[in-house]
Amino acid sequence: MRAENPVDRPRRIDRTLVRGVLVAAALLGLTGAGPALAEGSWTSYISNWGPGSESRRWEDADRDDVATSVTFQGCATGNNDFKDADLQIHKDVFGPDKSYGHRSNHCDTSTWGDQSAGIYYFVLEGVRSGARLWVDTVTTRY
Numbered sequence: 001m002r003a004e005n006p007v008d009r010p011r012r013i014d015r016t017l018v019r020g021v022l023v024a025a026a027l028l029g030l031t032g033a034g035p036a037l038a039e040g041s042w043t044s045y046i047s048n049w050g051p052g053s054e055s056r057r058w059e060d061a062d063r064d065d066v067a068t069s070v071t072f073q074g075c076a077t078g079n080n081d082f083k084d085a086d087l088q089i090h091k092d093v094f095g096p097d098k099s100y101g102h103r104s105n106h107c108d109t110s111t112w113g114d115q116s117a118g119i120y121y122f123v124l125e126g127v128r129s130g131a132r133l134w135v136d137t138v139t140t141r142y
Contacts, residue, residue, distance in 0.1 A: 039064045040142055046072075046124075046135040053133075055122045057092060060142040062117040070122055073137040075107035077130020082107060085133055086125040091118045107135075115142065 042058060060068065068089060075082045084104045089112045090097040102125060103110035120142065127133045 039066060041140060043137060043139045046133055046138055049124050049133045050131060051124060051126050053124045055138070055140070057119050057121045058140065058142060059119050060115055060117060062115065065114050066141060067111045067113050068115045068120065068142045069109050069111040069140070070103075070105065071109040071137075071139040071141075072105050072107045072135045073139075074135060076134045077127055078132045079130050081129040082133075083128040085127050088123045088125050089115075089120055090123060091115070091120055093118070 039061060040058065042056070044056070046053075055070075070087060070089075072085070075085070084106045086102055087105050087110055088102050089100040091100065100112050100115065103112065122140070124133060
């Protein structure tokens, strides 16, 4: 049996430590550990929308606990007296699409909670103080 040289021992420990750190970092990356971030989002605008107008659709894979939300910034109506817009989130399914309820957006953020996996869109149900809606920035997070 060969006697171990004390000078060699720190190198083995350092290599083992480095390997352990690399393996741990790789596993954390694969499992998605870390801060909870929104799975997805998109930004657009609204121009001359009336009741019944629909947003683009997006796919929520439900890989996080982030609530679905729609944020409006820079809102106006035809008479420039914007009060609020009535929005409704729908899940695109076979047959009549499932509604997840109305929210009044006062040129701020409307939230519907964490949704299950699926394809979603929002509908403008109505505008108070005007018939048409313009929004400079629409941000949808899911």
